[in-house]
């Protein structure tokens with residue numbers, strides 16, 4: 001199973017991603033996590049990304065595309081993978097398409113987590129992000145980036161017939177059941 005999870009910040013993607021990767025025995029590839037790990041380890045990439053991330057801006061496409069290409073070259077992705085937080089721009093989606101086409105391993109499904117932005121933003125603030133003026137501005141900025149650059153991906157993938165919607169409003173268990181139901185109907189390529 002090769003899948004992408006799309007949805008605004010605060011839609012519960014990370015939580016559900018952990019269940020999916022357990023159930024399907026595939027790695028959870030979160031670009032945000034890889035970046036945060038680089039920040040902690042103070043790598044060149046981490047130093048380059050940390051200020052951008054603190055502002056809530058997107059890290060440049062070229063940097064992210066290279067990072068993902070490297071991660072997807074690792075052998076644990078042979079059975080599939082779940083991408084969480086990537087792609088976030090049309091450029092990234094095109095780079096991913098090209099990479100997967102080269103390997104003849106196209107995506108099976110794009111799960112779109114549907115939640116009104118008015119419901120997602122309080123969730124982000126509620127988990128302790130956005131305290132202080134700078135942090136609040138960064139949360140606002142992340143939603144702007146999502147609307148401007150990531151939302152267009154819904155159309156990009158819908159054109160390819162890959163998008164399945166999941167109502168992301170409800171308890172973790174409720175959403176988990178909806179996800180399982182949607183995925184059980186997905187035909188998985190080789």
Ligand code: AMP
Nearest residue numbers: 031032052053057058059064085086088
């Ligand atoms: P996340 O944990 O997915 O919300 O990502 C945290 C931050 O990392 C984002 O606000 C961006 O600054 C950066 N980031 C993560 N994934 C990407 C991506 N695919 N493209 C650009 N920036 C990203």
